[in-house]
Amino acid sequence: MISNKKSILALSVASALVLSGCFSDDDDNVVVPPPEPTDPVVVPPESSDPLTLVISANVVDRASNDIVPSTIRFLEGGAVSSNIVNVDGNAITSLSDDEGAFVFTKKDGAELSEVTIRVSAEGYFSKDFTVALETSGDSTAVNTLLPIVAKTGDDVSDTTVEASVGTDGTTTSEIVAETTGKAGASAKIPSGVVLQDADGAAISGAVSLNVSGADSNSSAAALVLPAGLNAGNDSGNILQAIGVSNVVMTAANGKKVKKFSSPITVSMSIPAGKKVNGVEVKTGDMLNLRSHNEDTGVWSAEEQMVTVGELNEATNTYNGTFQTDHLTFFAVTRNEPRCDAGVIINTSGASVPNTGLLVTMQSSDMGELFAVTQDGNTTLLTGPQSSRVRVSATATASIRVFDFSNNTWFQSNGEIPVCGTFDTPLTNPVTxxxxxxxxxxxxxxxxxxxxxxxxxxxxxxxxxxxxxxxxxxxxxxxxxxxxxxxxxxxxxxxxxxxxxxxxxxxxxxxxxxxxxxxxxxxxxxxxxx
The missing domain is CATH 2.60.40.10 (Immunoglobulins)
Structure with a gap:
């Protein structure tokens, strides 16, 4: 501490007085004054203790890998996390950054191996990610990407309508937001419905209704799906989404509409040819529905079912509809046998660099990102972990291996089987x-x-x-x-x-x-x- 440096300085002067016998001259008994210390003295700054863990999390555009201005929130066990701190040790529950490049760590003594991060950014689908809070080897850094999907892509849809409700929060006319095509989705709020916030208080005045969808025959639906659909699932089967829609309603003051006094109607597109229990979906089927709570990061099974409507021959999709009294991200789900063999990447050719490589597995069923930190066989997922990212026993995916500068080291020719071991011969494209x-x-x-x-x-x-x-x-x-x-x-x-x-x-x-x-x-x- 600085006070210690000052004390040492004073002690040095005192010691000099003692050792010199008060600086008296033995020959003529003339007292010589002690030397004055240099005054003032500039003291070098003191540093904090080095961090044992640094998380560098980057929100990136899924297509370009460029960082995106965004906000992240930290969730843990269905609640706001209390174990995340900034690099100065101050507790945080959220961060915003004009670049989308975040750095943080976990609280000293926290026994936490992972945290859920909810990402939101203008013009993108919000999404939850599970981020590891543990390093490998002697490293103190965890570098990770949080890829999000823009709402302007070919396999997604998005629309917003503006409306106004009475002073008591009651709709005076029907409010409809609807998109079309293979990623079509809609929300219809009848007249006479009271709009409410999460606490049940009425929301009045100007409101906006936003509806987004994604084509479940492409990888888009899997890419926008928030993490955690299979959290706690140890049944030996996995849940996969075959139709999705996201509905958000916001008041002019930014407060979100969460509930309604009576049900509204929501729809999503379900591609023809999708199978449930081995049988292709058809008109009149009743399918299971799940919803994701953005405030807690938890998925829940809904009591109501999704009704499969008539086939739209132009888009080759069915319109699945249901009624609900709340808004969130919705998914029609099916059960598939889990990949018990695990997911193992076998690298060959060029050596994996010190900072590792990244692997994307992308298909209509999954859209996941992994890290490879060593050569040879690397287990990305064990059998039980396969349910977490919706890998079925027959799963296939397009594989890309790339570095943190977005250089491609391997790209599969289309989708390949990923349950078990798959090969990725690496080629280093750069020095x-x-x-x-x-x-x-x-x-x-x-x-x-x-x-x-x-x-x-x-x-x-x-x-x-x-x-x-x-x-x-x-x-x-x-x-x-x-x-x-x-x-x-x-x-x-x-x-x-x-x-x-x-x-x-x-x-x-x-x-x-x-x-x-x-x-x-x-x-x-x-x-x-």
């Missing part, structure tokens, strides 16, 4: 280099005083790609691993020291040459008094 960066804090009030910064959070990125957390090599040195040689990277440094000027950024070229980044700090001053 990767790593280099160290030394972070030094220099006092703005005395540039000759500086100190290493051993507890910073350092992240780096190429252009608009995801931000990776650098490895902490100790002593104020950080390792930027697996950068594309010759490319320009932006390095951001959160020093985690008192009186720093804030986040520091620098631009480097990936060439393997060690770099130094200086952090300006207003340092404390002590005197000998």
């Amino acid at each position: 990767l280099v790593s280099e160290n960066v030394s972070i030094t804090a220099t006092c703005t009030n005395d540039s000759t005083v500086s100190t290493p910064v051993p507890a910073a959070v350092v992240r780096y990125a190429q252009g608009s790609s995801s931000r990776r957390a650098a490895g902490n090599a100790g002593g104020g040195t950080y390792t930027l691993s697996d950068m594309v040689q010759g490319q320009t990277y932006t390095v951001s440094v959160k020093p985690r020291i008192a009186n720093a000027t804030g986040l520091v950024t620098a631009t480097i070229t990936a060439d393997g040459t060690a770099e130094t980044i200086n952090v300006p700090v207003t340092c404390s001053v002590v005197t000998g008094a």
Whole structure:
């Protein structure tokens, strides 16, 4: 502490007095005054303790992998998480970022291996993700992507209608929002219905009704489906969605309509040819319905069933309708045998880089992202875990293996079987280099005083790609691993020291040459008094 440095300074002066015998001259008994300490003294800043876990989570566009301005919320066990903190140790339940690149950690002593993150962004489907809070090997960093789907894609639909209700929250006329095509969905609110918030209070005035859908014959429906549909499912079967619709109604003040005084009608598209219990869906069938609670992240079985209507020959889809008294994300579901063999990726060819690779499994049944951190056989999922991401015994998916700079290392030719072991011969498309960066804090009030910064959070990125957390090599040195040689990277440094000027950024070229980044700090001053 600074007070200790001041005490040491004073002690040094006192010791000098004792050792010199009060500085008396033995020859002529003339008293010589003691030397005055340099005054004032600028003291190097003190650093926080290094973090043992840093989560760098990036919200990215599913198609481009570019980061997206967004907001995330943390959920745990169906409630707001109390175990997530920012890198300064302050408790947080949500974060917003103009880039969509988030960094956080878990509370000291928290026995939490994963957390549910709900992502929302303008123009995108909101989605829940399950994020691991554990590192591999000696690393202290977890780098992950949270891919979300834009509402403007070919296999999705989206529309919003504006309306107004009476002062008591009652609709004076029917409110209808409807999309068409293979991703068609709709919501119809009759006149005379009272709009209510989550607590049952009436919502009045201007409102907007938003309806979104996705084609369940493409990967879109699986990609927009919030995580957790099979949470706690140990039946040996898995739930898969064969039709989805998301309905959101919002008042002018931002408050969401959650309930209705009497039921409304919601619909979704169900592709022809989809099978339930081995039999193709047909007009008149009654199918199971599940709903997702965005406030808790929990899926629930609905009592009402979905009625399958007439076949639309133009789109080759059925219109599934149901009535409900609440709004959320809805899915028509079926049961399929679980993949008990597990999902195992067998890599060959090029070596997996130090920071690992990412694997997407994408089909009409699933849209999942995994990390590969070693060569050879890597188990992405055990048999029991297969239900969590809706992998059936006969599942197929398109496989892509890529790095954090979005370079493709493997791409399957269409969909391949993924239950069991599948091969991915890797080809490294780029030359990767790593280099160290030394972070030094220099006092703005005395540039000759500086100190290493051993507890910073350092992240780096190429252009608009995801931000990776650098490895902490100790002593104020950080390792930027697996950068594309010759490319320009932006390095951001959160020093985690008192009186720093804030986040520091620098631009480097990936060439393997060690770099130094200086952090300006207003340092404390002590005197000998």
